[in-house]
Amino acid sequence: MRSVRNGSNGGFRRRRAERRAVGGRMQAKPRASSRATARMSQTQHQSRFGALLLFGAITTSALGGGAAPAQLAYLKASNTDALDLFGSSVGVSGDTAVVGAYMEDSSATGVNGNDADDSASNSGAAYVFVRKGGAWTQQAYLKASNAQANDWFGYAVAISGDTIVVGARLEDGSATGVNGDETSNGASSSGAAYVFVRDGDAWTQQAYLKASNTGAVDVFGSSVAIDGDTIVVGAYGEDSSSPGVNGDQSSNGALSSGAAYVFVREGGAWSQQAYLKASNPGAGDDVGWSVAVSGDTVVVGAIKEDSSATGVNGDQGSDGTTDSGAAYVFVRNGGEWSQQAYLKPSNTGATDWFGYSVGVSGDSVVAGSPREDSSAVGVNGDQANDGALDSGAAYVFVRDGDAWTQQAYLKSSNSEIGDTFGSTASIDGDALVVGANYEDGGATGVNGNEGDNGALDAGAAYAFVRDGNSWGQLAYLKASNTGAGDWFGFSVAVVGGTVIVGASHESSGATGVDGNQADDSLLHAGATYVFDLGIATAIPGDLNDDGVVDGDDLGTLLGQWGDCAECSADFNDDGVVDGNDLGALLGNWS
Incomplete structure (x- = not known):
């Protein structure tokens, strides 16, 4: 269920020649003077916002919650430093969050090494935080083994x-497969991914993942996703022209067509299970720019695909709409993967x-489609009015049997030119969060004044919830210390009502949890914010709020079997955990 590039990171990345430039991942935006022409009046914002609050109250009640969305924590690295970009990627599962800082400079290796030795510029790091009794603390500091x-x-x-x-997209190893030679730096920017596991409170590295066809500048690890014992890694710079699943990996005839790789774990050992390519690979399509996985379903984004098709399973050969983008759905049946759907937006x-x-x-x-240009606001508005350049949009698709259809077209409630809504997105059950890291609001906290455009590129995130088949915006999320150029919304993740939002360019010099947010002494150090949406877990059976219903949840249910008032596994609230509750859990098995 994790989406990261996801899902995972927002912002626009430059092409191949600029990949090593610090902060060089953003495309040029419209000038502020141009953007001002699209501003709405404060009265319009307040009127629309009142309607959104009403929807939020109704939907929260329908989902079994009732508490108002609120910020819970402000997270910083233990070794905060300028230009580290802490918060450039985030993930959450239950009471554990992970935050990436790919410009961190320590030369430490492994877990909990010396974070003060800044002798390996832009080597990167990841930080693990855990919640106990409502309080967050840093549990681990992760570095690559090489x-x-x-x-x-x-x-x-x-x-x-x-x-x-954790992905390291510019790692240079020439190894292939799992746990190969980490010291072989013969494939510049080929990329790698690293797997860490926790036993009690202790983390260790379990695997070093490389593509089965490692190649220079493939940037394997640009996107990663995990659900249980399945990992997906994107490599949008991979060059094979082979279509479909497990094709010819050596046919490097389509530069940067891109690929994704599926790895599975059995008994603690990881192996590659599938090599995924688009059904219509084309040079420069960037398949693998984003990836996500839930159970036996994988989704792979290709932002530079050129088809002019709309909807689901349209004409893939009509390359008449440059860089329109596409997404591909793959499904697993008995260990075998196949493409199930080719997704395009309705506009x-x-x-x-x-x-x-x-x-x-x-x-x-x-x-997400961050450069979509409609001036519509809210849900299912006018898609044909291209009056707001790069305002951005997000699209929800649902599956019935094997058939996919578009369910919703989402815009922010204060959609404006250059906001890039959709640069990040994450979904869990009936809740989803979309980032817009170029949004200009000067508000702080939750559901503030959307008409205050006093902080250029401060960024925002928007929470949506589904009631039946209808989506509505629940919350407009801003940092508690909103600042111009902070890029709040650069990364987002949601699980079980908990939302993590990264602001990679926030500049506080604070360290740890809930430090001094007003100390802007370290440029682009980065920060991460934790919110509670005030809704109940959207997936019945997900007892540990990790976004997946699996053996852990089944074990909890069986441990509560029988008369058990106020038990978490008593899904129908009848005071007993029995076959009815077991059926509800198994019906949502991932």
Whole structure:
């Protein structure tokens, strides 16, 4: 269910020649003077916002919650430093969060090493935080086992239960497969991914993952996702022209067509299970820019795919709409993978970059399109009015049997030119969060004044909830210390009502949890914010709120079997955990 690039990271990344530039991942935006033409009056914002609050109250009640959304914590690295970009990637599972800082400079390796030795510029790091009794603390400081300068470890992160995967897209190893030679730096920017596992409170590295066809500048690890014993890694710079699943990996005839790789764990050992390519691979399509996984379903984004098709399973050969973007759905049956759907938005447009972010939870998919240009606001508005350049959009698709359809077209409640809504997205059950890291609001906290455009590129995130088949915006999320250029919303993740939002360019010099947010002494150090949406867990049976219903949840249910008032596994609140509750759990098995 983790979406990371996801899901995982927001912002726009430059092409191949600029990949090692510090902070060089953003495309040019419209000038402030141009953007001002799209501003709405404060009266319009307040009127629309009142309607959203009403929807939020109704929907929260329908989901079994009732508490108002609120910020819970402000997270900083234990070794905060300028330009580390802490919060450039985030993931959450139950009471554990992981945060990436791919520009961190320590030369430490492994877990909990010396974080003060800044001798490996931009080697990158990841930080693990845990919640106990409502309080967050840092549990671990993760580095690659072969940490080197400019590897960008932490560019992508994902977590499921006691397992974390971290991408290092500029790692240079020439090894292939799992746990190969980590010292062989013969394939520049080929990329790698690292798997860490927790036993009690202790984390260790379990695996070093490389592609089966490692190649220079493939940037394997640009996106990562995990659900249980399945990991997906994107490599949007991979060059094979082979279509479909497990094709010819050596046919390097389509530069940067891109690929994704599926790894599975059995008895603690990881192996590659599948090599995924688009059914219509094309040079420069960037398949693998984003990835997500939920159970036996994988979604892969390709932001530079050029088809002019709309909807589901349209004409893939009509390359008449440059860089419109696409997403591909793959499913697993008995260990074998196949492509199930080819997703395009209902309003395909050139350079919209559909698939920039993807997320999947059960039978629902969200795909972001940060350069979509409609001036619509809210849900299912007018898609044809391209009056707000790069305002951005997100699209929800649902599956019935094997058939996918678009369920919703989402815009922010204060959609404006250049906000890039959809640069990040994450979904869990009936809740989803979308980031817009170029949004300009000067508000702080939750559901503040959307008409205050006093903080250029401060960024925002938007929480949506589904009631039946209808989506509505529940919350407009801002940092508690909103600042211009902070890029709040650069990364987002949601599980069980807990939302993590990264602001990679926040500049506080604070360290740890809930430090001094007003100390802007370290430029672009980065920060991460934890919110509670005030809703009940959206997936019946997910007793540990890790976004997946599995053996852990079944064990909890069986342990509560019988008369058990106020038990978490008593889904129908009849005072007994029995076959009815077991059926509800098994009906949502991932």
